[in-house]
Amino acid sequence: MNRILVIGAAGMIGRKLLQKLAQGGSLSGSRIAHATLHDVVAPQPPPGAPFQVRSVASDLSLEGEADKLVAERPGVIFHLAAVVSGEAEADFEKGYRVNLDGTRQLFEAIRRVGAGYKPRVVFTSSIAVFGAPFPGAIGDEFLSAPLTSYGTQKAMAELLLSDYTRRGFFDGIGIRLPTVCVRPGKPNRAASGFFSGIIREPLNGQEAVLPVSEDVRHWHASPRAAVGFLLHAAALAGERIGPRRNLTMPGLSVTIAEQIAALRRVAGDAPARLIRREPDPAIMRIVKGWPQNFDAQRAHELGFRADASFEEIIKIYIEEEL
Amino acid sequence: MNRILVIGAAGMIGRKLLQKLAQGGSLSGSRIAHATLHDVVAPQPPPGAPFQVRSVASDLSLEGEADKLVAERPGVIFHLAAVVSGEAEADFEKGYRVNLDGTRQLFEAIRRVGAGYKPRVVFTSSIAVFGAPFPGAIGDEFLSAPLTSYGTQKAMAELLLSDYTRRGFFDGIGIRLPTVCVRPGKPNRAASGFFSGIIREPLNGQEAVLPVSEDVRHWHASPRAAVGFLLHAAALAGERIGPRRNLTMPGLSVTIAEQIAALRRVAGDAPARLIRREPDPAIMRIVKGWPQNFDAQRAHELGFRADASFEEIIKIYIEEEL
Numbered sequence: 001m002n003r004i005l006v007i008g009a010a011g012m013i014g015r016k017l018l019q020k021l022a023q024g025g026s027l028s029g030s031r032i033a034h035a036t037l038h039d040v041v042a043p044q045p046p047p048g049a050p051f052q053v054r055s056v057a058s059d060l061s062l063e064g065e066a067d068k069l070v071a072e073r074p075g076v077i078f079h080l081a082a083v084v085s086g087e088a089e090a091d092f093e094k095g096y097r098v099n100l101d102g103t104r105q106l107f108e109a110i111r112r113v114g115a116g117y118k119p120r121v122v123f124t125s126s127i128a129v130f131g132a133p134f135p136g137a138i139g140d141e142f143l144s145a146p147l148t149s150y151g152t153q154k155a156m157a158e159l160l161l162s163d164y165t166r167r168g169f170f171d172g173i174g175i176r177l178p179t180v181c182v183r184p185g186k187p188n189r190a191a192s193g194f195f196s197g198i199i200r201e202p203l204n205g206q207e208a209v210l211p212v213s214e215d216v217r218h219w220h221a222s223p224r225a226a227v228g229f230l231l232h233a234a235a236l237a238g239e240r241i242g243p244r245r246n247l248t249m250p251g252l253s254v255t256i257a258e259q260i261a262a263l264r265r266v267a268g269d270a271p272a273r274l275i276r277r278e279p280d281p282a283i284m285r286i287v288k289g290w291p292q293n294f295d296a297q298r299a300h301e302l303g304f305r306a307d308a309s310f311e312e313i314i315k316i317y318i319e320e321e322l
Numbered sequence: 323m324n325r326i327l328v329i330g331a332a333g334m335i336g337r338k339l340l341q342k343l344a345q346g347g348s349l350s351g352s353r354i355a356h357a358t359l360h361d362v363v364a365p366q367p368p369p370g371a372p373f374q375v376r377s378v379a380s381d382l383s384l385e386g387e388a389d390k391l392v393a394e395r396p397g398v399i400f401h402l403a404a405v406v407s408g409e410a411e412a413d414f415e416k417g418y419r420v421n422l423d424g425t426r427q428l429f430e431a432i433r434r435v436g437a438g439y440k441p442r443v444v445f446t447s448s449i450a451v452f453g454a455p456f457p458g459a460i461g462d463e464f465l466s467a468p469l470t471s472y473g474t475q476k477a478m479a480e481l482l483l484s485d486y487t488r489r490g491f492f493d494g495i496g497i498r499l500p501t502v503c504v505r506p507g508k509p510n511r512a513a514s515g516f517f518s519g520i521i522r523e524p525l526n527g528q529e530a531v532l533p534v535s536e537d538v539r540h541w542h543a544s545p546r547a548a549v550g551f552l553l554h555a556a557a558l559a560g561e562r563i564g565p566r567r568n569l570t571m572p573g574l575s576v577t578i579a580e581q582i583a584a585l586r587r588v589a590g591d592a593p594a595r596l597i598r599r600e601p602d603p604a605i606m607r608i609v610k611g612w613p614q615n616f617d618a619q620r621a622h623e624l625g626f627r628a629d630a631s632f633e634e635i636i637k638i639y640i641e642e643e644l
Contacts (some may be wrong), residue, residue, distance in 0.1 A: 092489065131565065141457075143465050145484065145566045152485040156478045162467065163474040167414065243453065244467045 002033035005074035007060065007106065008081030009037035010044070012183060013124070017078065017227050022046035027076060028235035038069055039081065060102040066109035073113065076234050077170075079106060079123045084190040088150035099153035107160055111169040121161065121172040122233045125246055127219055129155040129176060130291045137295040140248065147289040158246040165245050171238045175229050175304075178221040178251030182317035191286045195220065198256070199263055199314055202271030203322065211280035214257040217292040221251045222316045225307045232304055240302060250306035252313070253293040262310040266318070324355035327396035329382065329428065330403030331359035332366070334505060335446070338549050339400065344368035349398060350557035360391055361403065382424040388431035395435065398442045398556050399492075401428060406512040407450055410472035421475035429482055433491040443483065443494040444555045447568055449541055451477040451498060452613045459617040462570065469611040480568040487567050493560045497551050497626075500543040500573030504639035513608045517542065520578070521585055521636055524593030525644065533602035536579040539614040543573045544638045547629045554626055562624060572628035574635070575615040584632040588640070 004027060008014050018037065026032060032051040037043040038058070045053035058065045060081060070077070081102065082088075088095030103123070110119060128151035129144040144155040154176075161172040183196040194211055195218060201208035221229070229249050241247075254262075264272050296304070307313050326349060330336050340359065348354060354373040359365040360380070367375035380387045382403060392399070403424065404410075410417030425445070432441060450473035451466040466477040480496045487494040505518040516533055517540060523530035543551070551571050563569075576584075586594050618626070629635050 135463075141465050143463050143566075144481070146481070147488065147565060149485055149489070152481050156481050159466070159468070159474050159478050159481075163471055166469065167471070243469060244465075 002030070003036070003072055003074040004032055004034070005036045005038065005069055005077045006043075007038045007069070007077065007079045008124075009055075010039035010041055011080055012185065013180065013223060013226055013230070014039070014043065014078075014080050015046070016223050017080075017230055018043075018046040018049070020227050020231065022049035022051075025050040027231070034072075036069060036072065036074065060105055061097045063105070066105040067112065070106075070109045070113055070119075073117050074119055076120045076122065077106075077110070078230060078234070079103065079121060082124070082154075083150070085128055085148055085150035086191045086193075088153065089148055089191075092149060095149045095153055099150065100156055103157040104160060107164050107169070111164065118168065119170050120234055120238075121170045122230055123157065123161050123172060123174040124230070125154045125158050125174045125176045126151065127176050127178060127248065127291050127294070129158065132289045134291055137293045138248070138291055139295045140244075140298045148286070162243065162245040165238075166243060172245050173233045173236060173238075173241055174246035175233050175299075176246065176248045177226055177229065178219040178249060180223055180226050181220040181313060183223070184317065184321045191283055192218075192290075194283070195259070198275050199259065199317065202263065202274040203267060203314075203318065205274070207274045207276055209278045210256065210275050211278060211283040212256065212287050213279070213284075214260070215255055216287060217253060217255045218287075219251040219253055219291055219294055220307075220310070220313060221249065222307050222313045224316050224320070225251075225305070229304055236302060244298075247299045247302070247304070248294050248296045250296040250299050250304055251294065252307055252310055254310050259310055262314055266311050266314045324352070325358070325394055325396040326354055326356075327358045327360065327391055327399045328365075329360045329391070329399065329401045330446075331377075332361035332363055333402055334507065335502065335545060335548055335552070336361070336365065336400075336402050337368070338545050339402075339552055340365075340368040340371070342549050342553070344371035344373075347372040349553070356394075358391060358394065358396065382427055383419045385427070388427040389434065392428075392431045392435055392441075395439050396441055398444065399428075399432070400552060400556070401425065401443060401445045404446070404476075405472070407470055407472035408513045408515075410475065411470055411513075414471060417471045417475055421472065422478055425479040426482060429486050429491070433486065440490065441492050442556055442560075443492045444552055445479065445483050445494060445496040446552070447476045447480050447496045447498045448473065449498050449500060449570065449613050449616070451480065454611045456613055459615045460570070460613055461617045462566075462620045470608070484565065484567040487560075488565060494567050495555045495558060495563055496568035497555050497621075498568065498570045499548055499551065500541040500571060502545055502548050503542040503635060505545070506639065506643045513605055514540075514612075516605070517581070520597050521581065521639065524585065524596040525589060525636075525640065527596070529596045529598055531600045532578065532597050533600060533605040534578065534609050535601070535606075536582070537577055538609055539575060539577045540609075541573040541575055541613055541616055542629075542632070542635060543571065544629050544635045546638050546642070547573075547627070551626055558624060566620075569621045569624065569626070570616050570618045572618040572621050572626055573616065574629055574632055576632050581632055584636055588633050588636045
């Protein structure tokens, strides 16, 4: 492919994906000639990219905007844009407009190109498509019964992705990212923010608030692993995926206590002392409905690989950000 | 409740539901004062109804039409309207417009009423939300991985229903109907039409075409059982349902051979001789992706009841239609 399109390119994962692409200059073994980067604010081009970059800012949910983006017929489209869980819960209409309508406008725009145009579409879904009660480890045949509007919107987009793929309008793959940890920068409005905060803030000499108890178990992947998933998804042969186009990505299932123990092993005792326990019933209630562990068999078989340990996840943060 | 709204009231299930309501005059133990019947063509009022009836024809997917229907704040809303599977597959845009956008417009209209308005919404979903490969019997935690656009649209509407219920906009319950058999009247555009056709046509002295082999197993309920599901769903206490608002209805798992044997037992050998085997590779391929058997445990526990046998299903057709 010569052209790629990255929607949500100004977000954390988008920026890291583009850095990686700029380093190598190729995707799935083909040289990238041109990348269009889209977001609600114009994304920064990655430094030193050996391909042409065009930055576009628009509202994808508006009629006609997605058509402009796919008019150049990019061979691979990464759709990473989303209103995060906390915001989609706080602003019902915005969540549906961006996460559902925006995604549908994109899929429809691709369909309308027609004339044999059939790009690979890599869509970032989320483990938020699952809602409690859960089995010990959630397998590939477990139902999507989300307990948030964000999870609902992602689950609906997954269904669209499979149907548009089945109908031959594009070649889609949806990847359900674990909670990405350690997120760099400031907290975003995701209710899951503290999973990164309790590592990131202490490593930067700042106090972090832990709003849940230490026995809370959750499913994590580093930003580096997440970018690896995206690149692997872009390159996978469609026939290998089959009709079920949405895959739970591998990850690490760890408790908060295990996160903190890993932090001590990597950075000594001082940072961990900056974690202040301040139970928040609202966040505890939300987190209780979240998955804790998965058996990501299909993704494993298709070659997706998780981080080796939570220590590695912390070291990746230190290496990339500090 | 005093007011009810039936969307899709001109369809077969809608008409039978209204006949039943007209006979009793009440729903969930309350007298019905007024029923609004909606469809794309104005539905016939049920004969002898002891309540006021208003018939409305409009396109529910158009902005503002659903708002008119919910303005009178019906206490129970039955949403039965859908473009059937064959048509949704043949006309991609129409399927999404009616089955997804129409449903969403209805849900949004209810949300916009606000001011504490919180009707019971009974939504007819379908076992088409499931796609092969299947376990021996599909349980309540099996994923929705539809292999048709119709199934995709129903699965998306189910997700919306759960989220709107969780957010408190209404009190929804989605019921996944088995294939309804024996459908009276002319074949519709559903690919499943032959399951009824091989019983109905012979009982009316006409030839029927069987496009699949006799070992095909499928999941059935009579129109009478389906109406029973709707009435039971309207009356169920919301707290008993929990956050997963969509339920696979109980049914009967029988093969085509068992259907034909039941026909012989009920009506002798003559009708069965009118079944002409004419394998249709296109229909065989579609049917291969359909579910064969379920373990509808949650629905059983909530008091939904299937037909006793396929003979009973045939006798119900004879009693009601011949």
